[in-house]
Structure formats: structure tokens, C-alpha cells
Amino acid sequence: MTPTRPVFYISDGTGITAETIGHSLLTQFGDTRFATDRIPFVDTPDKAREAALRIRAAGEAAGVRPIVINSCVDNELYRLLAESGGLMLDIFAPFIEPLERELGQPRTNRVGQAHGMVDFEAYHRRINAMNYALTHDDGMIMDFDDAEIILVGVSRAGKTPTCVYLALHYGICAANYPLTEEDLEADRLPQKLRGHRHKLFGLTIDPVRLQQIRQERRPNSKYSQMDTCRREVAQAEHIFQNERLTVLSTTHTSIEEISSKVLTTLGIHREMF
Template sequence: MPNPIKRTVFFISDGTGLTAEALGHSLLTQFEEVEFKQVRIPFLDSLEKAQEAIARINAQGEEDGMRPIVFTTLVNQELGELVHQADAFCLSYFDTFLAPLEAELGRKSSHTVGRSHGTAESSEYKKRIEAINYTLAHDDGITDRDLAEADVILVAVSRCGKTPTSLYLAMQFGLKAANFPLIPEDFDRGRLPGTLEKHRAKLFGLTIQPERLHQIREERRAGSKYASLPNCRYEIAEAEKMMRREGIRWLDSSTKSIEEISATILQELNLR
């Protein structure tokens, strides 16, 4: 297999840069044979910062021997044009999408920085904070109180991705997501923990390939029975058997991102 091509990618924004990074990632993941070094430059809101960014981009290009790729979500047109003077391949999401939208809507955009984050005092923002607090308080079966308030309850053996998925659902969608581990005692009893029985409609299961689970657990407790491949095979087999018997919808998280897992959960449970 040939050595991968290596390119440096900059994500530049007058805000946090998370939007530019998320949009850029959705494109970069389509190029499996290219290895990307990623750099985020947030809060670029002055000519001085723009000039510093240009110098940094140009210096990186000289070091790499190849011009960097730049994704920007700069609303300020003057700053955007300045950054585009860098010796780089620049892609601006606002240039690409805003002008066509203005033409379609027959209206000029406000070109206001931070409009997408102007809901800090809205009920939607407060709902998201409440969901995060709820999810943290109901992580890994810490408590079974207030499960009636949960939008979804994830179940899986340890290290299948319950916690990061729960937090993503809370942070991105404002959903109250509890999660419970399936443990050997549950398999011995042959049934779900009693507190989950009456919330069956909210349950969603995660599983994983035993070999992948073995790798993950070895990083946590190397050489332990908990991490051994035979034990991982046993727990996965028993968990999947239980979920089939109990009629719980589930998916294999082995090769899926948190975003993909969450999208499936939203669709399967018809959550908004």
C-alpha cells in the first residue's frame, strides 16, 4: 500500500471554529488515502489576527512543501478576503452558500457574527443544559431515580460507547440520555435490571465486536479477566442474546462514529 499523502488543513472562524471543523470533516473523511494534520484558528476578528493567520498558513506551506487547505466560516467579508490571500487552497462556506441563498430569498443576509449562537437565553439552550446535567447524573447506572424523565436509556456491556453517545445526544439535541451497563449478574438472572423493565420503550442497546472490545479493555486493564478475549466474547454474546429476547433495538458500534450511532438512535426511537 502506498504511503498516504499528507496535507495540513486549517479551520478558521470568527467564532469557535467548531462549525468550520465539522463541515470540513464531512468532506475530508471522503479521502481515505490522505492523512490530514488539522489546525483550528478560532476568534479571528481583526486585521491583525488575519495577518497572523496568513503568516502561519504560509509558514506551514513552506514546511510541508505543499500549500495548506483552508476552510473558513468568516462572516466579515474584509477578513475573509484577506485570509484568501494566503498561499493556500481556501474554501469559504459563506461565499459558497450565502450568496446563492441571498439570490433565492431575494434578501441580503445580515452578515452578523455569532448569529448561530445567539440563543444563549432561549428555552432551547436551557433545555440542553438540563439534559447535560441529567445525563451526567445518570451515567453508567449511577442512579435509577427519575428514569421516567429520560428520552432514551442506553444499555450495553462496559466500554461499548454508552457514555460518549449519551453526552452527544444531550449536548447536540437536548435529550436526556441515561445509560446502564449490562453485567454478568444480569446474564446469570437472565433478565434486565428490574428498574429498566417499565421503561422498555425507551431502551436502546449497543454492542461491539469482541476483538474490538478486547483491544479497548486492554488499554484500561491490561491482562485482566475483564479484558480477556474469551470474557469479551462471553459478555457480548450474552448481551446480544438478552437484547434479542427482550425485543430491544440495538446496533453494532464497532466501526460507527458517535454521530452515526446517535442518528440511528434518533431514527429508531423517533426522537426529535
């Protein structure tokens, strides 16, 4: 059996950028098993040496060379990390030199620009959007005038995590509305949503997957019965079809993919934070 390959995401900041890019790269090698670890805030030589020892030990224990996906901007820290003997992958290296040539200026080695609080207005917009998503979750507040997006679907179809993602990464005020038993029986959108048709996006899900999710939340209840899941999904999809709403199945779709599809469909262009 092929040994599990240790992978380290190393950064002088949060490590989110290194981990995001690194994860995308590793998914291209589905036949290899990886054990990943993130070491953030490696911003001093002592921390770099400590990280290098940790990386080397992991490689010796696994019997294979570790992979180090690095976003440290300080060359000295990079040199110290390389003493780990790991395969060093600098996520900025392929892009910095071409950009320096094109822009006619050297890069500025500043830490925390990607995920630091460098733009206070944008940061507060993101926090406000997050508060909006939480207070408008599951139809708790029915005032949708300030909503940019309203996700509609049966309970546990993926509305809440998608709203939170849109708020956190795009600063978008996203609300969600769970179709109730009364809504499903009426076979049409509730009155409170009809005035916001241009903001609506429908989410559906395979009943088998829905039943699994609901069973974890409320085991052996009517809410989690397969008949209930099949009926609710069928009724919701019928409403979406009658109301001519764009609908997406979340069964095998990630939050990132759902969010991208929603933004594209509703014509919302927002830079990711």
C-alpha cells in the same frame, strides 16, 4: 511520497462549523495525508494578518499549497486571509446567494450565530441534558422517569459517549444502564428497566474490540479477559433478542452514526444545536 497537505479551519467564531464541514470534505480524499489546524476567533484585521502569515509559513514548510476552510463572515477578513496564498474555501459561499434570492433579503453578517449562546432556553436545555447524562451514567441513579433514551449494554460498549453526544448536540436526556453479571446470568432485562421499554436501545460490540478497550482500562484483569468479553457479549445479545430490543453494534460505528440510528429508531425528532 506525497507531502502532507496543511489544512486550516479559520473562523471569526469557535471554528466548529468550519472544522465539522471541512473534516467531512477531507474524508472523501482518503489517499491524501492532511495536517489540520483550527484557528478560531479571527475577528480583527490584525488577527487575520497573523493567521495569513501562519498559513503561508506552513505551506512553505510543507512545500505544497495550504487549504484554508473559512467561515469568516467579514469580507475584509476573508481578503486578508487570502493573502496567505492558500486555496480559500468559503463554506458559506455556495449557499448565501441562492438563499438571498429566494428569501428576498441580504444576509446579516453576524458572528457566532451557529454556536453562540443566542437562544438561552435551548442552551439551558442542553446543559441540563448534559447534567442528566452525567448523573445517570452507568446506572448511578435508577430513576429513569425523565429519561428520553436509555442505552443498555455491557461495560465499555459505547453507552456513555453516546449519551453525552446526544445531550450536547440535541439536548436529549439520555441515561445508560450497564448490564451487570447478575443481569446477564438472569438472562432478562432487570425489573427497573421493564417499565421503560419504549425508551430502550441496545448496544453491542465485537468481543475482540471490547477486549482491547477493557485491556486499556484494566490491564490483565478478569474484566478484560477474552473469555469474559465473549461471554458477556453473547449473554447481552441473547437478552436483546429475547426482549425484542433494537440493537446496534458499535464496533465500527461512530458516535454520530449511533446517535442518528437511536433517534430514528425511537422516533425522536430534535434539531441539532
